[in-house]
Amino acid sequence: MTHSKFPTGVVIAAVAAGALTLAACSGGGQEAANDELVITCATCQESPTDPFLQYNFEAAQRFNEEFDGTYRIETLSNANAGSGDERLQYYQRLALADDLPDLFQLNSAEISALSETGSLHDFTGELASDTAWADTFQPGTFDALTGIGGEVWAIPQQRDPIGIYYNKDLWSKAGYDELPATWNEFEEGARALAETGAIPLALDGDWATMLMWTNLIGTAPGGQEFLNEGIAGKDFVDDEAAYEATERLRDWHVEGLVNSDAFSGEFQNAAAAYLSGSAATVPNGPWFVKTNLQGDAAIDGIYESTGYSVSPGWDDGQGLIVVSGAGWVSGAEDETKLEAVLAFLKFVSSEEEVIIQAEQTGANPAVIVDQTALEAADLEPLSSALVSASNDVALTYPHVRVHGPAGFGNAWKNLWPAYVKGDIDTETFLTRLADDANASGD
């Protein structure tokens, strides 16, 4: 009697394949057995290194506790949760597969690009029908998150003024008690600082360099229009503010007023120069305090020596970058899930939660918070002072790295070193920057 026998390996493979198929088929259930409505969050995972993700994780746990039995957030593990070059592409792929998470976070440029897939939820209706909630947000916080047709693609997570940190001791040695109020004075001070042996300004070729470029533009006549609108176009060369700012910033490098390793795109290079006491000035947001100034890499006393200021101006008034670019977006489609999404968004934009977020991350609330509650909270004094100062500042504008086209950062990193080192002239730099930043597969 002959039997055709299957090899053991084949049987095991078949069983494994069957088991995988069953597991895959059973994985899509969102409705728990006890009618609890489950939604997914792709930026709510635990993170020991990213205070924003960690806050989201803890907020989701608090939400699950408060709405136990009604709503529950299921945390998705996501390698692209934090900001990075691949995050947009990751969500575009999910949008193509009609598989976006119910909740996740993006910056304004990414939101703008992802909204074109037609897979993002527009919150206009919810905000219009709940004006009490809509009115809790600070003025202008939705600007960078709103589409051309008035669609509100995201609920803002924060509203941060981004200023300039300076070492009071070093500037004092150069004869300045505080950061100069005009660019001309800043340059004179920087030259005086260089003579004392200090590096006047620490930059990185990316985020921090663009912050200074943005400040130089934003405080110039017509600069705010460029940063709000012109940045999305292809005509940078003819913008006087952008042209002048570009040459001024380049000249600082050429003159030796900036750290020589300012082109890698690694903020840590700029941070190291400042935290070691070698550099006198570095621009960044409030999170710099927790992640750097109070970190292990900072020399003793650097926190105490640090002041935080708005940007110098050209003549009339100083300026400040305000970033409200990051927001919560949703790929949920059915009404029941959107109900849970909205419940969570209202939860995280409550006064209690935004203060917890501010304490944990250093980010400032996107909603209006009672001054007494703010004062009672354990907020970082350096950044709190800047928030107060931001109420009186003459000019505010968005950061090009957040509000500009999605390709702006990579285009800048590629071209800026070549421009500063004289390989290309200002016209070529600005023309190519505009072209490359706005390049897409359309």
Added chain:
Amino acid sequence: MRFSAFVSIVPAAVLFGTFFAIPLVVLIATSFTSWSGRSLEIVGVENYQRMITDPVFMKALGNTLFYLAIGVFVQVPLGVGVGMVLALKPRGWKAFRTLLFIPFVISGAAYALIFSMFYNSRSGLLNSLLAPLGISGRDWLFDSETARWAVAGTFAFILGFVMIVIMAEIASIPRELYEAARVDGASELQQQLLITLPLLRNAIGTCVLIRVLADIGMFDLVFILTSGGPDDSTVSLALYAYRAYLQGDWGYANAIGTVIIGLGAILIVLVRRLFRIGDR
């Protein structure tokens, strides 16, 4: 028996089809489209025509061939030379073998980070070493004149793999050949040049082949060290394809990917023929 044999290759065939054949077909097919993720339109050979007039693509092609040349003409000969010397088992050869092999087992990303600190213009070791010699410091990775050479310098001297392959091949050469040569009065150098080197043809060919395959897809080192800058002076084909992908230009990215595969296939055939790999 025949059925069992057929069934036994099914898992391998399924894996090959799923993870290689189907993606390859998709890659090639979509290289003839304009595909942004939102829409897909067949454009024929437009993406390939675009490459010819795209200066950045030409830079990427030139850089990739440059990295490949460094791998083939610097790394492989050096590795062969070192392997041949260490196979003679001079004093301390085991320590040298270990030291030279260590860089090969370090991940590319970690290696790139080490070198980004080494090249750092303000606090890097290279400028510190050159300063006492009166050579002024440079921003090696972000100066268009030096960037490509600085990137190549990070991998040109990773000799471990070639060295080990060569040493293993030499160990398999019958000792009688050397004894006969010595009897005939051949010097040590003559033995190396006339016996060892010709018998290493297969091993050297294999090393060149592997180097070609690694360098044609050069990505991680360049990405971490310079992101392809300054002004695209270090960008490789693989990195340029990735950039196109990030910009939502997926059809063009896949066309570049197809070029990488085509170029790799041509070079494999050339290297195999040149070294007669497999022939004894």
